[in-house]
Amino acid sequence: MQLAPLFPIFYRILQPSFPNCLWGGNPHTKAIALTFDDGPHPQYTPEVLAVLDRYNITASFFWLGVCVNRSPAIAKAVSDRGHWIGLHGYDHRSFPMLSLNELKGSLEKTQVAIYNACNLQPEQVRDVRPPNGLFTPATLKLFSQWNYRSVMWSVVPEDWVRPGITTVVERIMQQVKNGSLIVLHDGACGGQDVAATIQILIPQLLQQGYEFVTVDTLWQQAKTD
Template sequence: MSFAPAYPLLHRALKPLFPSCLWSGNDADRTIALTFDDGPHPRYTPQLLEQLERYSVTASFFWLGACVHRSPAIARAVHTQGHWLGLHGYDHQSFPLLSESALRQTLIDTQVEITRACQLPPTAVRDVRPPNGLFTPHTLALLQQWEYRPVMWSVVPEDWVRPGATTVVQRILQQVKNGSIIVLHDGYHGGADVAETAAQLIPLLLAQNYRFVSINQLWQGRS
């Protein structure tokens, strides 16, 4: 059973309740953010990078610390290509299930792995996307207290269950609009199709005159 049709409803319900999160960009601006969770992966991420480079598209990656630890050279390649980097926890544990100290540690550990691999300053990576999109008001309060920026989504095509690249692209095209934040996956779940999805999707969105921007640019546009 697919839950893909439910995500637009969740987005509309949750966005006004939790305005401190970045759910989308400016709906008057024909920009969108293409984001990827759960990487970097030793095979899928380089395949994806080829497609992003082919179309000169800037994307944003929300990484697992454990994956960065296993593939630091790939993480560095993503950064060198100019993509924006964010945190997704060290090993994909649900944030609401963690103690306050464990939550802070999973963010710090992931931050350390990314900044070490990409030779960045310790506080350069501050954007956080909770695994599975799960959070509580207390989670958000802690992120704000620790000066992280919570990032969510507006288009979720459920690519991690691998319905096929064509289906994923169709779902995105049905939902995308100005300011959309599209979430895909380049990790072990869904990553096998991500390069083909990008190869199909990007030219179709470019033909509709969308401009791809980073999550940081969406934050700047909001402020």
């Protein structure tokens, strides 16, 4: 069963319930964030970078520490281009399943991997997106105590089940609006199609007048909403 039709409903329920998370930017500004989870990947991430380079677009990447350790040169190539870097845990285990120490260790190990690959200090990498979108109020409270920022989503085309490039693009174009936070994947699940997807998607969004910004910019714009 594909969950894609349900994500907009989840969003409408969860967004007002957890206002301290970033669900999107300013609804009055035509700025959107393109984000990629589960990387870096040795093949798919360079393909994504090539498309982003072509259109001179800055995106945001939420990384798994294990993947950073496997592909440090690719991680550095992403960071060197000025893309925003966030945390997705060390190995994609759902955060509510982890003990407090396991969760803290998962995030800190990922920060260390990013520091080793990209020379970004831990305090520069404090945006966290939970794997599978699963969290509890206790999880979010811990993030706040540990000085992390919780980043969620507003447009989830479920690209990881590979419904087809055309379907993914259509789902995004139907849902996108001012301030949208779009989730795609450049990892093992869904990464096969991601470069071809954004090659079609980006020109359509540019044609509609959207500006691509980082998650950090959305945080700043959300504060001025």
